[in-house]
Amino acid sequence: MINRNRPVRGSTSGRPIMRLFDVMGKRWSMRIIWELRDDQSLTFRQLRERCDDVSPTSLNQRLKELRQLRLIEHDDNGYQLTQWGRELGKHLLGLNTWATRWDKAL
Amino acid sequence: MINRNRPVRGSTSGRPIMRLFDVMGKRWSMRIIWELRDDQSLTFRQLRERCDDVSPTSLNQRLKELRQLRLIEHDDNGYQLTQWGRELGKHLLGLNTWATRWDKAL
DNA sequence: AATTTTCGCTACATATTTTGTAGCAATACC
DNA sequence: GGTATTGCTACAAAATATGTAGCGAAAATT
Secondary structure, eight states: OOOTTSOOTTOOSOOHHHHHHHHHTSTTHHHHHHHTTTTOOBOHHHHHHHTTTOOHHHHHHHHHHHHHTTSEEEETTEEEEOHHHHHHHHHHHHHHHHHHHHHHHO | OOOTTSOOTTOOSOOHHHHHHHHHTSTTHHHHHHHTTTTOOBOHHHHHHHTTTOOHHHHHHHHHHHHHTTSEEEETTEEEEOHHHHHHHHHHHHHHHHHHHHHHHO
């Protein structure tokens, strides 16, 4: 019950979806969740490599945010999805299927 | 068959999901799809208002991109989702349900 | 026909976000 | 003590987003 007060860019309505749009609308957020799907645990540096060598600055900024929002967590094994992160990851898998069809039409 | 060549930030793999992450990872993209869901047609100015008065510069940039990617289109009635946009919108609705539960846990 | 309103934007200067490179402090192993 | 790996920070430069003002075209109103 800690981060309900986190400010949400571009919306004062307090609608949860707006909080999600805020964080997911930042570069690398979805990619990070994506790379951690199927319950892998990755170190900071492994995660960097998976994300096309994103700069450590950018990665860390995003990781901080995702941790605050309880989507990922960090322990001795590295970074991994929380329960919430895993659920969100499943949505991304759905989007993956869709995106493949969409891309063919482009 | 026109925009397969559009560059994708942060990925050279050509995986469709990466193209999606690229565009959706920019501010206002998801919000725009969201506001156009349930097949409304909105004028540029109406859309601006709906999106918490996003600047016209930002809005227009995003609209151009979303049009190129065939997610939205523009006609005499204003801006509206394409077939693909509508499908993507449905995924966002799913995320909305999820986000509500998630937000409560924060 | 003249005026007003609404349309989709553009210009441009400023602010915010993201990036890339280098490297540091802490811990583990040899 | 040296070497390797960890997570991460500093900092300057590049890219992206913002806010305000207003333009030119078309449509509606008087």
